[in-house]
Amino acid sequence: MSDTPKLYLNKAQLNAELNRCLNCKNQPCMTACPVNCNPHEFIRHALEGNFDQAVEAITRTNPMGQTCGLICPDKFCMAACTRRRIDFAVNIPKVQATILENYRKQTEVRLPPENGKRIAVVGAGPAGMAAAAELIKLGYLITVYEAAAQIGGALNLIPDSRLPHDVIEKDWSFIFNPERVTLRLNTRIDNVEKLLEKGFSGVIAAEGEPHCAVLNIPGEEHILPYTEYLAAPEKYRTEKPVAVIGGGAVAVDCAVTAKNNGSAQVKMFVRRQLSDMRITRGELDELLRSRIDITPMTSPVEVRKDNRGLSLRTVHNCFINDKLSPLPDSQTTYTGFACIIKAVGSFADKNVDSEQIFYAGDCKHGGSTIVEAIASGRSAAHMLHRNVSSKI
Numbered sequence: 227m228s229d230t231p232k233l234y235l236n237k238a239q240l241n242a243e244l245n246r247c248l249n250c251k252n253q254p255c256m257t258a259c260p261v262n263c264n265p266h267e268f269i270r271h272a273l274e275g276n277f278d279q280a281v282e283a284i285t286r287t288n289p290m291g292q293t294c295g296l297i298c299p300d301k302f303c304m305a306a307c308t309r310r311r312i313d314f315a316v317n318i319p320k321v322q323a324t325i326l327e328n329y330r331k332q333t334e335v336r337l338p339p340e341n342g343k344r345i346a347v348v349g350a351g352p353a354g355m356a357a358a359a360e361l362i363k364l365g366y367l368i369t370v371y372e373a374a375a376q377i378g379g380a381l382n383l384i385p386d387s388r389l390p391h392d393v394i395e396k397d398w399s400f401i402f403n404p405e406r407v408t409l410r411l412n413t414r415i416d417n418v419e420k421l422l423e424k425g426f427s428g429v430i431a432a433e434g435e436p437h438c439a440v441l442n443i444p445g446e447e448h449i450l451p452y453t454e455y456l457a458a459p460e461k462y463r464t465e466k467p468v469a470v471i472g473g474g475a476v477a478v479d480c481a482v483t484a485k486n487n488g489s490a491q492v493k494m495f496v497r498r499q500l501s502d503m504r505i506t507r508g509e510l511d512e513l514l515r516s517r518i519d520i521t522p523m524t525s526p527v528e529v530r531k532d533n534r535g536l537s538l539r540t541v542h543n544c545f546i547n548d549k550l551s552p553l554p555d556s557q558t559t560y561t562g563f564a565c566i567i568k569a570v571g572s573f574a575d576k577n578v579d580s581e582q583i584f585y586a587g588d589c590k591h592g593g594s595t596i597v598e599a600i601a602s603g604r605s606a607a608h609m610l611h612r613n614v615s616s617k618i
């Protein structure tokens with residue numbers, strides 16, 4: 227769509243954003259960042275024209291700064307930004323992404339000598355990549371095992387209009403050091419403990435949340451999980467109506483993708499009220515811009531398939547003593563869908579850290595955000611390092 231927001235700021239917009247920063251001495255933007263990135267610092271450097279230093283300030287704590295800049299939600303640095311009290315927050319993520327897009331250069335990085343220990347990282351999503359980045363700096367040799375054919379994990383499900391895959395590859399190219407890292411794509415690890423028998427001193431398991439939540443309704447086999455839909459939306463291209471069950475950020479991506487993929491009518495069914503939807507202002511704008519039809523306080527009851535397509539029977543919800551309950555005699559049937567997609571959450575298998583194996587990212591903390599997954603990967607790397615280095 228022509229009015230889709232641009233990914234990066236132009237020169238004038240970047241200057242305007244930089245000049246809106248109030249140079250706050252207490253730097254609330256940094257405190258609010260899960261990886262402790264310091265917008266105050268990189269904005270100061272950029273204002274003085276020192277872009278190399280601005281790049282260094284961003285990448286010091288965030289190895290995936292450009293990817294983060296494009297998709298970080300507004301609930302961290304922007305929510306804490308003092309400028310909000312005057313008008314609206316400095317668009318810190320966009321400033322960050324723009325600086326890295328325009329001014330980051332491949333330079334020779336001086337690494338400490340190898341410490342003779344090998345670490346396996348399972349999963350090349352943000353948590354695994356951040357852990358690898360941290361462990362390289364500590365002198366380890368890293369092997370990253372990734373079940374999929376490409377790096378990026380769940381980031382690859384984000385539509386290209388928000389996050390082109392080459393941005394993930396670009397961040398990775400600054401982490402990847404062929405002398406220290408071996409990347410094994412298309413390699414699923416079924417038992418992380420067995421890696422210790424292969425000579426690894428420790429393992430970071432950053433496997434994400436591979437299982438989609440189940441609705442437990444008749445006809446669920448006709449519903450597409452969001453993972454399948456977003457991995458190959460062109461396969462499901464249709465002009466016919468599409469239904470999306472769910473009201474979070476992933477459901478928004480499904481709905482907007484279906485609309486951009488030609489569907490004349492995309493209906494979103496949301497269990498709670500519109501105000502309960504856990505989406506950012508930007509995501510709400512995207513829904514409105516794409517004219518997605520949102521039906522709140524609605525739960526699916528049954529899906530059926532016949533020669534006219536898929537039909538979805540729903541029930542209306544209401545609050546009884548603050549508890550969400552189905553309203554009696556409120557069932558409605560919607561017909562004629564080409565496709566019904568569910569985006570109602572995901573989960574990981576149970577996992578527990580041990581002395582040599584640390585879990586990180588969404589598989590440990592539940593579905594979160596890229597910057598939280600990066601923070602978790604970094605922290606797991608340091609915990610593992612503490613244990614392994616005590617034996618060096």
Ligand SMILES: Cc1cc2nc3c(=O)[nH]c(=O)nc-3n(C[C@H](O)[C@H](O)[C@H](O)COP(=O)(O)OP(=O)(O)OC[C@H]3O[C@@H](n4cnc5c(N)ncnc54)[C@H](O)[C@@H]3O)c2cc1C
Nearest residue numbers: 349351352353373379380415433434587588594595596599
């Ligand atoms: C559609 C969608 C939109 C999103 N939008 C945003 C957003 O706008 N902003 C935001 O901050 N966050 C967003 N997120 C969330 C963000 O992508 C995740 O929080 C983040 O990717 C989690 O990182 P992770 O490394 O823990 O796991 P993942 O990214 O899930 O990566 C796990 C990796 O491990 C691999 N793996 C799993 N098991 C094995 C195994 N046994 N052997 C080898 N490899 C294995 C998987 O193939 C995968 O590549 C979105 C997520 C989705 C699905």
Ligand code: SF4
Nearest residue numbers: 247248250255307308
């Ligand atoms: S909180 Fe906002 S205004 Fe203050 S230093 Fe950070 S970016 Fe600038």
